[in-house]
Amino acid sequence: MKDAVLEADDVTYAYGRKSSQVLDGLSIKISPNKKTGLLGQNGAGKSTLFNVLNALYKPASGTVLYNGQPVSYRHKSIIRMRSEVSILFQNPNDMIFKPYVGQDVAYGPENLKLPKEEVDARVDEALFAVGMESFRESPIMKLSYGQRKRVSLAGVLAMRPKVLILDEPTAGLDPQMASEVMEITEQLHSSGVTVVMSSHDSDLIYSWADEIHVLSSSKCVYSGDPVSFYSDYGAVQDAGLLLPTVFKIDKTLSGPGSISEKPCPRTRAQLTATLVGGPDREFGTLHVICVNRDDSPADLLERASVAGVKTGIYGMSARMACNRTGFHASFTYDAPDNCLANCLEGNDSVILCDPLIADKAASMAEFVKNNGLGKLDVQVHNR
Amino acid sequence: MELFRLENVTYTHNPSLPPVLENVSLSVGENVRTAVLGANGAGKTTLFYTLTGIYKPQSGEVLFKGQPVEYTKEGLRSLRSEVAVVLQNPDEQIFCSLVEEDVAFGPLNLGLDRPEVEARVAKALRDVRMTEYAGRPLQQLSGGQRKRVAIAGALAMRPKIMIMDEPTAGLDPQASMEVMELAEKLHLSGVTVMISTHDIDMIYRWAQSSIVMRHGAVEFSGDLDSFFEDREGVNRCGLQTPSVYYMNRGMSIAKGVEERPCPRNCCEFEAKYGKVRDVGTLKCIVSSEEDAASAFDDIKASHPRMPVGVYGCDVRYALRGSPVEYRYDAIDACFTQTLMGNDCALIVDPVYRTMVEAQAERMRAMGAEVSLEMVQ
Numbered sequence: 222m223k224d225a226v227l228e229a230d231d232v233t234y235a236y237g238r239k240s241s242q243v244l245d246g247l248s249i250k251i252s253p254n255k256k257t258g259l260l261g262q263n264g265a266g267k268s269t270l271f272n273v274l275n276a277l278y279k280p281a282s283g284t285v286l287y288n289g290q291p292v293s294y295r296h297k298s299i300i301r302m303r304s305e306v307s308i309l310f311q312n313p314n315d316m317i318f319k320p321y322v323g324q325d326v327a328y329g330p331e332n333l334k335l336p337k338e339e340v341d342a343r344v345d346e347a348l349f350a351v352g353m354e355s356f357r358e359s360p361i362m363k364l365s366y367g368q369r370k371r372v373s374l375a376g377v378l379a380m381r382p383k384v385l386i387l388d389e390p391t392a393g394l395d396p397q398m399a400s401e402v403m404e405i406t407e408q409l410h411s412s413g414v415t416v417v418m419s420s421h422d423s424d425l426i427y428s429w430a431d432e433i434h435v436l437s438s439s440k441c442v443y444s445g446d447p448v449s450f451y452s453d454y455g456a457v458q459d460a461g462l463l464l465p466t467v468f469k470i471d472k473t474l475s476g477p478g479s480i481s482e483k484p485c486p487r488t489r490a491q492l493t494a495t496l497v498g499g500p501d502r503e504f505g506t507l508h509v510i511c512v513n514r515d516d517s518p519a520d521l522l523e524r525a526s527v528a529g530v531k532t533g534i535y536g537m538s539a540r541m542a543c544n545r546t547g548f549h550a551s552f553t554y555d556a557p558d559n560c561l562a563n564c565l566e567g568n569d570s571v572i573l574c575d576p577l578i579a580d581k582a583a584s585m586a587e588f589v590k591n592n593g594l595g596k597l598d599v600q601v602h603n604r
Numbered sequence: 605m606e607l608f609r610l611e612n613v614t615y616t617h618n619p620s621l622p623p624v625l626e627n628v629s630l631s632v633g634e635n636v637r638t639a640v641l642g643a644n645g646a647g648k649t650t651l652f653y654t655l656t657g658i659y660k661p662q663s664g665e666v667l668f669k670g671q672p673v674e675y676t677k678e679g680l681r682s683l684r685s686e687v688a689v690v691l692q693n694p695d696e697q698i699f700c701s702l703v704e705e706d707v708a709f710g711p712l713n714l715g716l717d718r719p720e721v722e723a724r725v726a727k728a729l730r731d732v733r734m735t736e737y738a739g740r741p742l743q744q745l746s747g748g749q750r751k752r753v754a755i756a757g758a759l760a761m762r763p764k765i766m767i768m769d770e771p772t773a774g775l776d777p778q779a780s781m782e783v784m785e786l787a788e789k790l791h792l793s794g795v796t797v798m799i800s801t802h803d804i805d806m807i808y809r810w811a812q813s814s815i816v817m818r819h820g821a822v823e824f825s826g827d828l829d830s831f832f833e834d835r836e837g838v839n840r841c842g843l844q845t846p847s848v849y850y851m852n853r854g855m856s857i858a859k860g861v862e863e864r865p866c867p868r869n870c871c872e873f874e875a876k877y878g879k880v881r882d883v884g885t886l887k888c889i890v891s892s893e894e895d896a897a898s899a900f901d902d903i904k905a906s907h908p909r910m911p912v913g914v915y916g917c918d919v920r921y922a923l924r925g926s927p928v929e930y931r932y933d934a935i936d937a938c939f940t941q942t943l944m945g946n947d948c949a950l951i952v953d954p955v956y957r958t959m960v961e962a963q964a965e966r967m968r969a970m971g972a973e974v975s976l977e978m979v980q
Contacts, residue, residue, distance in 0.1 A: 262776035262777075262778060262779070263748030263776045264746050264748070264749070365644055367645065368644070392773055392774055393644075393692075393770070393773055393802070394644065395642075395643040395644045395802050395842045395843070396802060397842045398842070399802070421774070421775065421777060424805070424847065454929075458930075461776050461777070461778050462777055462778070463778060463781065463932060463933060466848070466870060467847070469940075470851075470870050470873055470874060473870075473943065473944060474874055474877060489847050489851055490854070492851060493851050493854035493858070496851075496855060496877060497854070497858035497859060552839075554839075554844075555844070562850065562854050565854055565858060566854065566858065567858075
């Protein structure tokens with residue numbers, strides 16, 4: 222396996238000859254198919270780095286490598302690279318190309334010279350993924366900021382990139398939309414896309430990322446797992462950041478002990494499990510029911526004999542099936558964490574789940590059993 | 605006292621479109637920290653424009669201090685001399701090309717004399733940590749920096765009511781903390797602050813009251829603890845429960861303890877659920893900017909290992925070069941230290957004294973006998 226899909230090696234960049242270096246001898250390696258978080262305070266150089274990694278900016282010195290090959294900045298090779306590496310800018314107004322929603326989402330795929338049916342199918346799917354399918358014919362100028370943000374995300378999804386770079390994808394979105402965006406990234410990750418995301422929301426990155434990179438003063442000052450980074454409070458503060466809530470409370474309440482021996486909760490429900498759990502505790506059972514887009518969720522619930530139990534929806538095919546059949550779930554967002562919390566309260570729960578991310582949904586709850594925090598069975602159905 | 609009162613207010617941008625505000629009735633109390641919550645498109649920003657007289661409702665009444673707002677030049681001028689707004693997008697409220705000119709724009713329009721305007725501009729820029737950018741063109745600043753300039757412009761008006769629309773969106777965690785410190789400072793100096801935001805954790809620890817909007821109508825108003833009790837209501841409004849609220853509910857069910865009082869921040873949650881034996885002492889030093897350095901040196905001389913936190917822009921600025929352990933969110937961080945059995949020192953701007961005392965009181969209500977030693 223290659224050790225980096227995208228790499229910047231000793232890269233320097235400034236916006237003008239007189240301005241100071243925004244990137245100053247920065248080196249970073251983006252690992253293939255890892256959920257990668259990019260952190261740093263305002264002005265640390267995150268957006269500039271993204272533009273360098275996507276070959277929009279050519280660094281003054283240093284090299285950018287894609288799949289181990291230096292980027293040549295010749296027209297042809299840049300076009301090829303950008304068909305595989307997509308970037309979602311922070312401000313959706315920076316990436317609107319056409320007046321109507323459907324046209325705008327189709328713009329990228331059309332440029333890839335795909336047949337019309339393929340473009341249409343991709344536009345449908347991308348608009349559904351971001352919950353904007355009923356706006357296909359709407360003028361973009363009439364949409365709110367949050368809606369435009371989702372349209373621009375649909376535009377990059379329709380490109381089916383291999384590497385997706387997201388600059389503050391949840392900024393300005395309300396909490397439910399933000400958690401739906403996170404669900405989309407989970408889905409992309411499971412289908413083999415390398416997702417790189419910057420955010421100021423420490424809690425969000427901490428619950429999501431496999432690996433983080435921290436920028437400070439124009440350099441990359443940390444690359445590795447989030448837990449080790451946040452364990453050094455001085456470094457966190459110097460980088461302009463703060464501790465995630467879950468990490469902070471866990472550190473205070475779980476008492477002394479080496480980090481490697483203790484369970485390391487990443488979400489609110491996992492932290493609750495850490496605090497209330499014990500070898501003799503018994504919690505509710507979590508059923509993860511795989512739902513394909515043509516399935517009937519109500520029938521699947523009956524077949525699994527779990528009628529009357531609280532349900533959550535997680536993933537694209539499950540959303541499509543629930544939407545089509547008019548099925549109402551108790552938790553329409555952040556289902557893995559909400560259902561786990563419900564199990565911790567002693568109730569059984571069901572996640573109606575896209576098969577692609579069923580393992581992810583199950584593993585979040587298996588945290589309880591794997592860390593000896595009690596009996597919480599996880600059953601996967603209809604795989 | 606009631607500052608604003610809306611009665612059956614309906615507003616639409618265009619008669620052929622559905623109303624953006626529909627039959628909205630609400631009340632905003634003087635000096636109550638008020639959160640305005642709701643999904644994208646719920647009508648929060650339109651509500652703010654209605655409060656400041658920018659939008660005139662087609663029906664219903666807007667009362668300011670008991671009097672109906674008059675939509676005349678005079679009436680609006682008198683309303684806006686007391687109410688300042690920080691918009692979500694700072695680019696929408698830039699009036700001049702240079703930072704200091706932009707901040708001076710509002711006060712000059714109030715007809716203040718030059719020295720007074722300059723003093724206000726200098727103070728406002730310091731409060732948002734933008735002093736060294738005073739002579740810079742706004743075009744050269746980042747989004748987060750422009751946001752802070754917009755806040756400085758509102759501060760320089762010395763308003764009685766400060767409305768902030770998504771003040772922390774796009775800001776990094778430390779800059780967000782500074783904005784919330786400022787909001788608290790305004791509150792403590794008698795200004796009524798209203799904030800809309802999507803950051804539920806941040807607003808939950810701050811707000812005393814709330815207005816929750818959905819589809820242009822008021823879905824809930826009052827204490828947030830009651831709002832979050834109704835999970836389906838929260839879901840319907842496109843919101844989420846705050847982390848500490850969510851975990852408190854899980855803990856109270858699993859451990860069989862009372863859900864109330866609800867912790868609002870990390871240190872309160874830790875106070876309620878930590879196995880506290882020997883609580884440390886928090887030594888809170890109320891200091892001016894001039895005395896902060898010597899206060900810091902005194903602590904480090906007598907207790908070299910005691911962690912020190914700072915709260916407030918004046919003492920933080922004074923100690924910017926000193927090895928302070930907790931520069932941001934230090935009230936929470938220092939109380940957390942005491943729960944872990946460590947003594948801790950906190951140097952604060954004078955205005956925050958009552959905030960520290962109130963926090964100690966809240967910790968006691970959660971069951972932790974924290975010991976607070978106030979040094980003036």
